Amino acid sequence: MQIILIGFIIDIPISIPLQFLAFIIAYLLTDFINGFIHMVMDNTDNYTSIFGPFIANFHRHHQTPMYTKRPIPIVYFNESGAKIWLVPYLIFVIVLLLGFNMSPMLLHALVYIGILSSVAEISHYLCHTSNSKIVRFLGRYRILLSRQHHELHHQCDNMHYAFLNGVSDSILNWIAKRIYPGYKKTTDLHFAHYSPDDTLKR
Numbered sequence: 001m002q003i004i005l006i007g008f009i010i011d012i013p014i015s016i017p018l019q020f021l022a023f024i025i026a027y028l029l030t031d032f033i034n035g036f037i038h039m040v041m042d043n044t045d046n047y048t049s050i051f052g053p054f055i056a057n058f059h060r061h062h063q064t065p066m067y068t069k070r071p072i073p074i075v076y077f078n079e080s081g082a083k084i085w086l087v088p089y090l091i092f093v094i095v096l097l098l099g100f101n102m103s104p105m106l107l108h109a110l111v112y113i114g115i116l117s118s119v120a121e122i123s124h125y126l127c128h129t130s131n132s133k134i135v136r137f138l139g140r141y142r143i144l145l146s147r148q149h150h151e152l153h154h155q156c157d158n159m160h161y162a163f164l165n166g167v168s169d170s171i172l173n174w175i176a177k178r179i180y181p182g183y184k185k186t187t188d189l190h191f192a193h194y195s196p197d198d199t200l201k202r
């Protein structure tokens, strides 16, 4: 669907400065949107809903944050597939592109958000798996997520949910403090109920 979106958006050209602006806005919004969804998922314990298995599985990232090392395109594909909200989002943008006469810059920004949401998964993956110079460089300049910044999400509680580059974390931390008590006091405690080790013990 991301390839289809690129195919459609190419037919809606905009100037280079507007393209750049759409990309920057999309970059900031992607960091916030993905961080916000991460925050809601970390703090949701409605395991009996239709999304229950996805929510339970998602909570495991605090206890088992280490990824299996794989080629980046495979990680891109697998992690995008696990983002269940991305499918309706991409369909929504395709419908907008086909059926509505909207601002070309807005459409470009929406397409960028659809693609950068997958890049955010790569950013999180690299943050946990790579200590290469280029990844550290990208993290230092806040192009991708830095390990030092993201570490606080795993070490502390109810903070640093963003995972494209982390620039929206100050807003997300502010929201999180006001609406959630924190995952370490709530959903993290449920981990034992669905850990494979626990299943073996029982």
Ligand SMILES: [Zn+2]
Residues within 6 Å of the ligand: 038, 042, 061, 062, 153
């Ligand atoms: Zn989390």
Ligand SMILES: [Zn+2]
Residues within 6 Å of the ligand: 065, 124, 128, 150, 153, 154
């Ligand atoms: Zn992490």
